[in-house]
Amino acid sequence: MTAVTPSRLMARDLLRVGLAGLRVRRTRVALASLGIAIGIATMVAVVGISSSSQADLLRRLDELGTNMLTVKAGQTLQGEDAKLPEQSVAMVSRIESVYAVAATGDLEASVYRTDRIPADRTGGISVRAATLGLLETVQGRVRTGSWFTTASASFPTVVLGDLASRRLGVTAPGAQVWLGGRWFTVLGVLDPVPLAPGIDRAALVGWEGARDLLSFDGHPTMLYERSTPEYVEAVRSVLPRTVNPEYPEEVTVSRPSDALAARAATAGAFTNLLLGLGAVALLVGGVGVANTMVVSVLERRREIGLRRALGATRGHIRAQFLAESLLLSGLGGVAGLALGTLVTIGYAVSNGFPTLVPLWAIGGGLGAVVVIGSVAGLYPAVRAARLSPTVALGTA
Amino acid sequence: MTPIVRLENVVKTYDGGVAALRGVDLDIFPGELLAIVGPSGSGKSTLLHMMGVLDRPTSGRVIIAGHDIGRLPDRELSGLRASLLGFVFQQFHLAAGVSALDNVADGMLYSGVPLSERRRRAALALERVGLGERLTHRPHELSGGEQQRVAVARAVVREPAILYADEPTGNLDSASGAEVLGVLRTLHADGTTIAIITHEHEVAAAAGRQVSVRDGRIVSDVRSPL
Ligand SMILES: Nc1ncnc2c1ncn2[C@@H]1O[C@H](COP(=O)(O)OP(=O)(O)OP(=O)(O)O)[C@@H](O)[C@H]1O
Numbered sequence: 001m002t003a004v005t006p007s008r009l010m011a012r013d014l015l016r017v018g019l020a021g022l023r024v025r026r027t028r029v030a031l032a033s034l035g036i037a038i039g040i041a042t043m044v045a046v047v048g049i050s051s052s053s054q055a056d057l058l059r060r061l062d063e064l065g066t067n068m069l070t071v072k073a074g075q076t077l078q079g080e081d082a083k084l085p086e087q088s089v090a091m092v093s094r095i096e097s098v099y100a101v102a103a104t105g106d107l108e109a110s111v112y113r114t115d116r117i118p119a120d121r122t123g124g125i126s127v128r129a130a131t132l133g134l135l136e137t138v139q140g141r142v143r144t145g146s147w148f149t150t151a152s153a154s155f156p157t158v159v160l161g162d163l164a165s166r167r168l169g170v171t172a173p174g175a176q177v178w179l180g181g182r183w184f185t186v187l188g189v190l191d192p193v194p195l196a197p198g199i200d201r202a203a204l205v206g207w208e209g210a211r212d213l214l215s216f217d218g219h220p221t222m223l224y225e226r227s228t229p230e231y232v233e234a235v236r237s238v239l240p241r242t243v244n245p246e247y248p249e250e251v252t253v254s255r256p257s258d259a260l261a262a263r264a265a266t267a268g269a270f271t272n273l274l275l276g277l278g279a280v281a282l283l284v285g286g287v288g289v290a291n292t293m294v295v296s297v298l299e300r301r302r303e304i305g306l307r308r309a310l311g312a313t314r315g316h317i318r319a320q321f322l323a324e325s326l327l328l329s330g331l332g333g334v335a336g337l338a339l340g341t342l343v344t345i346g347y348a349v350s351n352g353f354p355t356l357v358p359l360w361a362i363g364g365g366l367g368a369v370v371v372i373g374s375v376a377g378l379y380p381a382v383r384a385a386r387l388s389p390t391v392a393l394g395t396a
Numbered sequence: 397m398t399p400i401v402r403l404e405n406v407v408k409t410y411d412g413g414v415a416a417l418r419g420v421d422l423d424i425f426p427g428e429l430l431a432i433v434g435p436s437g438s439g440k441s442t443l444l445h446m447m448g449v450l451d452r453p454t455s456g457r458v459i460i461a462g463h464d465i466g467r468l469p470d471r472e473l474s475g476l477r478a479s480l481l482g483f484v485f486q487q488f489h490l491a492a493g494v495s496a497l498d499n500v501a502d503g504m505l506y507s508g509v510p511l512s513e514r515r516r517r518a519a520l521a522l523e524r525v526g527l528g529e530r531l532t533h534r535p536h537e538l539s540g541g542e543q544q545r546v547a548v549a550r551a552v553v554r555e556p557a558i559l560y561a562d563e564p565t566g567n568l569d570s571a572s573g574a575e576v577l578g579v580l581r582t583l584h585a586d587g588t589t590i591a592i593i594t595h596e597h598e599v600a601a602a603a604g605r606q607v608s609v610r611d612g613r614i615v616s617d618v619r620s621p622l
């Protein structure tokens with residue numbers, strides 16, 4: 001009795017056979033994998049873009065710090081605008097773990113580009129007195145010119161916030177603006193200050209200058225303070241009483257970084273609608289793959305019969321068609337990953353964000369592709385394997 | 397001598413109720429060149445399917461090289477085909493766009509032999525069928541006779557115990573048919589056991605043994621000294 005060696009199909013050969021099956025039908029392969037590619041690309045881009053914008057927000061948050069609190073005077077019980085005590089800056093600076101305090105005080109004055117402009121056209125620009133430490137405390141940056149010094153703070157000089165400078169049409173230091181009925185020289189212009197947007201709309205005058213030239217009473221409207229991050233909450237709880245021992249409830253304390261942190265959190269939660277669209281594209285892609293495989297099995301009955309005659313087991317035939325299906329959807333998946341990543345890079349670069357395509361998105365995409373490929377290929381593969389060799393060979 | 401193929405009272409009735417084989421007994425011994433002849437629909441192809449374990453009989457026994465196939469699962473039937481049986485069909489069943497060499501190498505795809513070794517043996521097999529110069533040609537670049545010779549090379553590349561050919565010249569003009577027949581005779585002369593199903597007298601006459609089938613039965617079995 002001659003020994004029979006069982007049929008064997010090596011993994012490498014399975015891959016070759018699967019690839020060969022796809023190579024013969026290139027157009028169809030391209031079309032069938034397109035749906036998968038679009039689906040994966042959409043999902044990867046959605047996740048990538050939201051992760052990148054989140055990474056950007058988190059990076060900015062990191063730069064700006066989350067340890068700044070602002071104190072606003074708020075309103076009196078009678079509904080009037082309250083004022084903070086003159087010594088509040090000094091009082092807050094005495095709180096342990098507070099390392100920087102600054103203040104702004106609202107002024108009645110308005111600022112204009114020239115002395116010919118009607119008084120009511122303020123352009124929404126507020127005039128505020130600012131303490132020297134303001135810039136550092138809010139982590140602001142001077143775009144052009146300079147910030148106040150002890151000396152310039154008492155002269156008729158002004159530093160413009162980003163928006164204020166644009167509304168006034170004054171962007172260079174050295175220019176003169178009409179402020180509170182006299183000429184002030186522009187000392188500098190600031191970049192936008194994400195943690196204190198009010199400053200963007202303000203024309204800032206030195207604290208001493210405001211007192212001397214604009215009859216400022218020296219009461220801060222808003223305090224900005226930074227403390228060691230661990231003690232932010234502790235500081236927060238003592239601030240109202242420190243600032244306004246008589247009426248602590250009039251005082252509003254807030255943490256501007258909270259808004260940014262909330263935005264970062266929502267940026268990370270991606271648009272479900274777009275993800276859903278991606279999922280639909282994937283589903284359609286999966287149906288496309290299944291359809292292609294079913295057609296392929298019908299067309300290749302003779303090939304299947306021949307393979308059975310050559311010694312392929314049912315399992316080998318099943319494996320071959322499953323491999324083809326997996327390669328087909330894998331092809332779409334890889335193309336989709338590449339496309340989605342490119343879209344993410346394009347978006348991130350054009351917005352100045354760091355590019356971030358999370359590994360889990362790539363892994364998830366590939367996993368989805370494997371699942372789709374197997375599910376789509378299973379039925380055709382089983383059908384191919386069930387085909388009787390004689391019937392398959394007899395097909396004209 | 398033990399037969400390579402032994403059929404014992406093999407009956408094959410198709411689902412529609414067609415009795416394609418009605419009790420066939422047949423032994424094929426090593427080294428034989430056997431022609432199976434008979435009118436269309438007499439059951440020749442069905443007989444080949446039984447001998448090639450491509451299908452199971454409704455009743456009776458099929459024994460290939462001592463293995464009673466009645467008890468074997470699909471996996472082992474496939475193993476039997478991969479290691480002992482070679483097939484040539486009327487249609488060549490070559491993979492389009494694939495070189496002659498790789499078409500032949502695929503004859504051993506399920507034998508667990510690495511690709512380089514399969515290609516080496518494929519080149520030898522193509523040499524044997526006179527296509528040593530055509531290794532890189534793809535099917536559409538070959539004549540019908542050449543394509544069928546590639547198919548023969550694919551069937552013999554793994555040195556089967558028996559080669560089955562179902563109307564191997566049926567799709568060919570007489571010149572190409574003679575070419576293929578010549579190749580089969582050479583293989584037989586080298587020791588390959590061959591069973592050919594044919595309608596053609598020249599082919600049948602070339603065989604040392606003629607088995608006639610009619611209505612699902614063997615009506616004559618003649619050994620002619622060559
Ligand atoms: N898969 C099948 N299902 C049902 N009937 C079949 C099947 N295959 C063959 N038959 C029938 O069985 C009988 C024998 O067929 P078979 O193909 O064996 O004949 P054959 O001798 O090879 O004929 P030919 O010379 O035309 O090839 C015929 O009546 C045929 O119609």
Ligand SMILES: [Mg+2]
Pocket residue numbers: 440441442
């Ligand atoms: Mg036939």
